Amino acid sequence: MPTSRPPEPAAAVRPRGRRPAGEDTRGAIAAAAREEFAEKGYEAASVRSVARRAGVDPALVRHYFGDKAALFAAGVIPRGVDPAQSAADLVAGGLDGLGERLLRTVLGVWDSDGGVTFRAVFSGFGSGEVPSQALMGYVGREVFSQVARVLPGPDPALRVSLVASHVVGVLVTRHVLRVEPVASLDADRLAALVGPVVQRYLDGPLPGGA
Amino acid sequence: MPTSRPPEPAAAVRPRGRRPAGEDTRGAIAAAAREEFAEKGYEAASVRSVARRAGVDPALVRHYFGDKAALFAAGVIPRGVDPAQSAADLVAGGLDGLGERLLRTVLGVWDSDGGVTFRAVFSGFGSGEVPSQALMGYVGREVFSQVARVLPGPDPALRVSLVASHVVGVLVTRHVLRVEPVASLDADRLAALVGPVVQRYLDGPLPGGA
Structure with missing residues (x-):
């Protein structure tokens, strides 16, 4: 149940930097997008700034999510929610x-x-x-x-x-x-x-x- | 009925500049606020920019409406709606x-x-x-x-x-x-x-x- 979903402290202490490929990276980018859009709003955030926050190359962000609008859609869905x-x-x-x-x-x-x-x-x-x-x-x-x-x-x-x-x-x-x-x-x-x-x-x- | 309310072309041709005191001025300031907030958004608009658009002194805007938040509330109610x-x-x-x-x-x-x-x-x-x-x-x-x-x-x-x-x-x-x-x-x-x-x-x- 989403109501009883516990906080995820692991995300807070996860170091920035190079990441392994695959779903973890995808999840990390989505988390970075969520933080970036929340802090800066849609206009000021960018694929580049999300990539920087996630510690990955912008090309990888585009590979997984496409453009900024698609990144927004993926990023604003709360973590752990499908x-x-x-x-x-x-x-x-x-x-x-x-x-x-x-x-x-x-x-x-x-x-x-x-x-x-x-x-x-x-x-x-x-x-x-x-x-x-x-x-x-x-x-x-x-x-x-x-x-x-x-x-x-x-x-x-x-x-x-x-x-x-x-x-x-x-x-x-x-x-x-x-x-x-x-x-x-x-x-x-x-x-x-x-x-x-x-x-x-x-x-x-x-x-x-x- | 608000649905059949005609457009108010007078507002479009009303010249900017000094205005008579009273309800007309108040209405003109509200109209200017509506345009200003619509064009610039809340953050970028100001009491001063609304006053400039309405052709009045900022002190008069403050006299009628108080601060920017109150001006927003008054300004976003569509013209002719009470x-x-x-x-x-x-x-x-x-x-x-x-x-x-x-x-x-x-x-x-x-x-x-x-x-x-x-x-x-x-x-x-x-x-x-x-x-x-x-x-x-x-x-x-x-x-x-x-x-x-x-x-x-x-x-x-x-x-x-x-x-x-x-x-x-x-x-x-x-x-x-x-x-x-x-x-x-x-x-x-x-x-x-x-x-x-x-x-x-x-x-x-x-x-x-x-």
Whole structure:
């Protein structure tokens, strides 16, 4: 469960410098990207500055991630979270109660560092079109498509985008606008309040037809 | 109705320079603030740069609006929109159907310029705590408090913040993330889809007690 995921102190003491090839390097670059975008924002960060932070050659960053937008998408997903796997787990649990389980999972991921990563993502959005399109493209491919596949009716994309509109709003309200009491409500309570509402978008009737 | 509000060409041809005192000056400063924050973002804009754009002394800007954060809150409300009056009108229509009327009003305001002003507000949020707190403080005083007064049950603040979490999310999804089909859905259709869901937060049962 993402909610109980322990901190990863190893990452903090890992020395900078040359790294072995493979997944460790990829993970280290993603971690460096996360830190770099969080500290500097989307505009000021670069493939080069992320490479410097990760202790690798910029060509290796481009090899693994492509351009800055793709790096942003990969970098802002919190460490240890696999959105595609989370989506598969959620969908495997069935449509019944999916709304509340979805909220629990999303809050578990983005609450885990007090909203720091979410605010970094958010600040990337504010700086232009590219980062939000990069991230939404990623989320669309990895998450939305899996959820849409199990939804009833003729317009799963509409259902998924309505779900997204509420889930994103909860995160913005909680971690950026900090409107009380949503900002400091217990995650389980918040999931119990919002989950059934989101569920209506997942499998309830859609007014006005599809 | 904000949806049918015509453009205000007078603002475009109004010459810069000395202005008469009073509401016109105040309005001109707010308009200048809106343009300035939209073009430069929160960090780069200043009381001084807004004053220059409005053709007034910075002291006059401070006299009317206080500091940069307060100016941001006043400046980002689209021209011709009075949030307190809109809230009063909505509430006067009764609780029945308030969710859908609220969505219509909000979409009417923020759709009217294709989301330009909303993205400007949003970019201000991304740049730090001050602008979002300034705006939410303003919205809380002028809007939330009026809505909360007519809601049933022991926890109107919880209801209002849940409503806010969905409404903000719809705007972010539509105008910043541009997730389809929410991004390009007809406003009436979107209000018909989201309104009944928001209505549940307004007067439905809240799971888990209050």
